[in-house]
Amino acid sequence: MAKIVDVHSHVYTPSYIALLRTRKEVPFIRTFADIGDRLIILPGEDESPSRGRPVGPSYWDINEKLAFMDSHSISTSVISLANPWLDFLAPAEATEQARLINGELDQLCSQHAGRLYAFAVLPLSATASAIEAEIQHISSLKHMRGVIMGTTGLGSGLDDPLLDIVYAALEKHELPIFLHPHYGLPSAVYGPRADKYGHVLSLALGFPLETTIAVTRMYLSGVFDRSKTLQVLLAHSGGTLPFLAGRIESCLEHDGYLLKEGKLNEEKRALWDVLRKNIYLDAVIYSEVGLQAAVAASGAERIMFGTDHPFFPPLRGEEEWLSARLNRDAIKNAFGSDNTTANNVLGDNAIRILKLHT
Numbered sequence: 001m002a003k004i005v006d007v008h009s010h011v012y013t014p015s016y017i018a019l020l021r022t023r024k025e026v027p028f029i030r031t032f033a034d035i036g037d038r039l040i041i042l043p044g045e046d047e048s049p050s051r052g053r054p055v056g057p058s059y060w061d062i063n064e065k066l067a068f069m070d071s072h073s074i075s076t077s078v079i080s081l082a083n084p085w086l087d088f089l090a091p092a093e094a095t096e097q098a099r100l101i102n103g104e105l106d107q108l109c110s111q112h113a114g115r116l117y118a119f120a121v122l123p124l125s126a127t128a129s130a131i132e133a134e135i136q137h138i139s140s141l142k143h144m145r146g147v148i149m150g151t152t153g154l155g156s157g158l159d160d161p162l163l164d165i166v167y168a169a170l171e172k173h174e175l176p177i178f179l180h181p182h183y184g185l186p187s188a189v190y191g192p193r194a195d196k197y198g199h200v201l202s203l204a205l206g207f208p209l210e211t212t213i214a215v216t217r218m219y220l221s222g223v224f225d226r227s228k229t230l231q232v233l234l235a236h237s238g239g240t241l242p243f244l245a246g247r248i249e250s251c252l253e254h255d256g257y258l259l260k261e262g263k264l265n266e267e268k269r270a271l272w273d274v275l276r277k278n279i280y281l282d283a284v285i286y287s288e289v290g291l292q293a294a295v296a297a298s299g300a301e302r303i304m305f306g307t308d309h310p311f312f313p314p315l316r317g318e319e320e321w322l323s324a325r326l327n328r329d330a331i332k333n334a335f336g337s338d339n340t341t342a343n344n345v346l347g348d349n350a351i352r353i354l355k356l357h358t
């Protein structure tokens with residue numbers, strides 16, 4: 001029986017939930033008289049008629065995570081704090097919370113050894129050297145297999161040269177970045193009737209485009225030319241990066257300004273090379289078409305199954321989560337009778353890449 005490993009699985013730890021309950025501004029949890037507890041995290045969500053999403057124990061109770069894993073034949077999950085992580089906290093509080101939450105995550109993994117590993121969280125509002133110190137600490141925790149990061153970096157994005165010492169520390173400790181969206185696109189692009197479309201535009205398009213832009217900026221700024229062994233796991237199969245990589249390369253090769261500035265020299269690695277050596281992609285794409293693009297871009301040996309649990313719960317009380325089934329079916333359909341490759345994507349790649357069960 002293939003081992004299924006979920007590399008995209010979130011928790012809000014008890015201390016983070018307590019923090020969200022104290023807040024009055026996004027992100028926060030509030031109890032409404034008519035609709036109960038709501039998790040309001042996305043920009044502008046406090047003003048939208050949908051009032052975020054219902055929130056309950058599946059977001060924080062590890063027994064619910066384990067029950068979900070059991071009912072979906074998932075043997076191991078690599079859990080990560082969900083968005084917006086510590087991005088909204090002042091530096092001192094972010095630093096303190098990162099230490100606390102990483103300890104909570106590591107302890108949860110210890111209590112369920114072999115079933116849970118984690119991606120740690122970083123205090124990104126703090127200085128690069130405070131972040132570097134937390135990376136050093138994370139590397140001493142037994143169950144940490146990388147760090148989850150949003151797209152803002154130290155405030156001006158992941159192409160910020162000040163992040164080079166963070167990337168170098170992650171390379172040194174062989175900790176991959178799990179790059180995950182949160183902010184989407186400016187709300188104006190969704191138009192004046194966006195409220196009528198629920199969360200569809202921001203989650204289906206805003207999230208993947210945010211990831212695509214963030215990693216393309218990293219690439220264009222030369223992060224992967226300087227940090228040649230940095231590993232980045234892109235959420236949602238890389239947003240649209242696999243599909244757009246050719247266009248990004250072509251625009252680069254046709255840019256007269258960059259040529260004049262000497263930026264198109266031999267040191268500039270091809271995006272295709274970065275995709276095959278520095279990028280891992282989760283398989284959270286819900287269709288064979290998207291998965292095939294991910295495989296074509298990075299190779300099946302760099303793709304890992306995920307669910308995004310506890311987001312996207314079934315709306316009609318079904319036991320099987322549609323989100324998990326679609327991602328599993330996409331793998332089955334993409335690889336047909338090639339069970340070895342399907343099993344690699346379902347679990348064996350994650351075991352090898354993230355050094356699970358060691």
Ligand code: 5CU
Binds near residue numbers: 041082308312
């Ligand atoms: O449903 C959502 O808003 C989300 C979210 O915020 N983060 C995530 O990872 N998936 C879905």
Ligand code: ZN
Binds near residue numbers: 008010180235308
């Ligand atoms: Zn997610």
